[in-house]
Amino acid sequence: MTEVDKSAEAKVVAAVQKRLFVGGQWVEATGGGTFEVVDPSTGEALCSVADATPADGRAALDAAVSAQAGWAATAPRQRADVLMGAFELLHERVDDLALLMTLEMGKPLAEARGEIAYAAEFFRHFAAEAVRIDGGYQTAPAGNARFLITRQPVGPCLLITPWNFPMAMGTRKLGPALAAGCTSVIKPAHQTPLSMLALMEILAEAGVPDGVVNCVTAMDAGGVMEPLIRSGLARKLSFTGSTRVGKVLLEQCAEKVLRTSLELGGNAPFIVFEDANLDEAVDGAIAAKMRNMGEACTAANRLFVHESVIGEFGDRLASKMSALTVGRGTRAGVQVGPLIDEAGLSKVQSLVADAVTRGATVLTGGEVAAGNGYFYPPTVLTGVPRDAKMADQEIFGPVAPLTPFRTESEVVAAANDTEYGLVAYVYTNDLRRALRVAESIETGMVGLNQGIVSNTAAPFGGVKQSGLGREGGTVGIDEFLETKYIGIALGSN
Numbered sequence: 001m002t003e004v005d006k007s008a009e010a011k012v013v014a015a016v017q018k019r020l021f022v023g024g025q026w027v028e029a030t031g032g033g034t035f036e037v038v039d040p041s042t043g044e045a046l047c048s049v050a051d052a053t054p055a056d057g058r059a060a061l062d063a064a065v066s067a068q069a070g071w072a073a074t075a076p077r078q079r080a081d082v083l084m085g086a087f088e089l090l091h092e093r094v095d096d097l098a099l100l101m102t103l104e105m106g107k108p109l110a111e112a113r114g115e116i117a118y119a120a121e122f123f124r125h126f127a128a129e130a131v132r133i134d135g136g137y138q139t140a141p142a143g144n145a146r147f148l149i150t151r152q153p154v155g156p157c158l159l160i161t162p163w164n165f166p167m168a169m170g171t172r173k174l175g176p177a178l179a180a181g182c183t184s185v186i187k188p189a190h191q192t193p194l195s196m197l198a199l200m201e202i203l204a205e206a207g208v209p210d211g212v213v214n215c216v217t218a219m220d221a222g223g224v225m226e227p228l229i230r231s232g233l234a235r236k237l238s239f240t241g242s243t244r245v246g247k248v249l250l251e252q253c254a255e256k257v258l259r260t261s262l263e264l265g266g267n268a269p270f271i272v273f274e275d276a277n278l279d280e281a282v283d284g285a286i287a288a289k290m291r292n293m294g295e296a297c298t299a300a301n302r303l304f305v306h307e308s309v310i311g312e313f314g315d316r317l318a319s320k321m322s323a324l325t326v327g328r329g330t331r332a333g334v335q336v337g338p339l340i341d342e343a344g345l346s347k348v349q350s351l352v353a354d355a356v357t358r359g360a361t362v363l364t365g366g367e368v369a370a371g372n373g374y375f376y377p378p379t380v381l382t383g384v385p386r387d388a389k390m391a392d393q394e395i396f397g398p399v400a401p402l403t404p405f406r407t408e409s410e411v412v413a414a415a416n417d418t419e420y421g422l423v424a425y426v427y428t429n430d431l432r433r434a435l436r437v438a439e440s441i442e443t444g445m446v447g448l449n450q451g452i453v454s455n456t457a458a459p460f461g462g463v464k465q466s467g468l469g470r471e472g473g474t475v476g477i478d479e480f481l482e483t484k485y486i487g488i489a490l491g492s493n
């Protein structure tokens with residue numbers, strides 16, 4: 001297998017700034033602290049980046065606050081042009097950015113390239129939205145006054161992103177924030193700070209003024225971000241990550257009543273009815289399960305397959321899953337990279353062991369091969385009982401657990417039997433059943449006969465404990481805008 005040249009790897013890592021981006025300047029952390037970024041395919045350090053202190057976080061927020069009025073006052077067209085400039089730079093540098101992402105996060109190069117394109121698309125999408133922020137003019141019911149309705153940027157924002165989509169989860173927030181006229185401080189996950197640091201250079205080059213976007217990297221996420229949330233200087237928090245951390249942040253936001261958007265965990269049901277096209281359902285299951293090695297909030301976490309087709313579906317899925325090539329994401333042809341870290345790997349191992357103990361059968365995978373890196377093989381389990389731990393938790397790995405069902409009402413009840421409500425996938429050729437099930441499933445998104453729902457132009461988000469608010473689509477910018485109404489007395493002439 002061919003592999004990316006080691007010197008090319010070293011070059012992209014060396015090219016990234018490893019410091020904090022505050023007020024348009026690259027600065028060391030106060031006290032000079034750093035932490036290591038690790039390549040999950042080897043377990044070895046790639047480099048070290050600045051470890052921000054609470055004072056550094058405060059300096060970043062102060063810079064965002066100072067830049068807010070100026071950025072809010074820019075012409076929407078100017079903000080759109082800056083976003084389009086960043087869109088183009090992301091595409092121009094896709095090779096280096098994809099390699100950097102693969103090195104810090106592990107996903108295969110082809111997926112990393114796909115993520116850069118997806119990430120860039122948020123800038124193009126919100127460039128178009130920036131010049132379409134609407135308002136209104138209305139006659140009061142009594143006829144003697146008018147309502148002028150206008151929309152203004154929320155103000156300085158705190159943006160916190162996870163490691164699984166190191167670039168796209170950032171641009172999904174920065175795109176609408178910039179388009180709306182908001183400044184921000186962004187904090188990427190400690191496992192994958194390099195992609196976001198590389199984006200800071202691109203944004204500066206595209207013409208984002210000093211202080212409008214600031215980036216802090218830190219090991220002590222809570223220690224740095226909590227004082228900012230409680231400071232009263234930020235007006236909004238937009239968080240993507242686990243439900244556990246999202247709940248902590250929601251409580252912190254209550255103190256100063258911050259506007260809050262939360263994109264949290266998922267536990268997606270993937271339902272295959274007896275009339276489904278099985279070829280399409282198997283391919284859809286692979287897309288929904290294996291994107292990002294299963295480390296996605298949208299990953300199919302519970303596959304409910306009608307009892308009359310579960311045998312055939314399981315065999316076909318296992319055969320395709322076992323044919324996937326596992327390895328370091330920089331190698332040509334690799335389709336499945338390593339998991340993010342030791343903790344991620346042991347979680348998957350213990351969830352599989354638990355399911356097997358409770359009676360599940362392994363159709364393929366299930367055994368970790370010896371060697372470096374946090375690799376887990378594509379795995380299919382069948383006969384997974386509903387009380388298995390993986391039925392309640394995000395597996396976040398390449399494991400597809402199959403459970404049989406008999407009736408539509410039974411499977412809808414099982415699908416809804418979770419605290420999460422992000423996305424569901426439904427495979428059937430019966431239109432009426434498709435719509436009935438799509439309407440009764442308690443999720444923010446449904447994939448009907450398709451295994452991927454993410455699209456910049458569609459509203460992404462969940463219900464129940466999967467979150468608050470939507471990103472992307474025409475509503476994504478609303479999360480960064482306040483509506484103001486100005487009442488006008490006409491008087492008499």
Ligand code: NAP
Nearest residue numbers: 161162163188189190221222225241242245263264265297
């Ligand atoms: P996580 O542990 O919740 O961390 C997410 C981010 O929050 C990281 O930047 C993390 O920083 C930071 N953080 C952790 N504790 C914090 C605290 N007390 N105060 C402030 N920030 C804090 O989640 P993850 O493991 O990175 O990501 C996986 C999770 O994200 C999964 O649950 C997945 O479903 C979810 N996710 C949801 C969506 C969606 O759109 N709904 C998309 C992608 C991922 P450090 O890492 O530096 O500690």
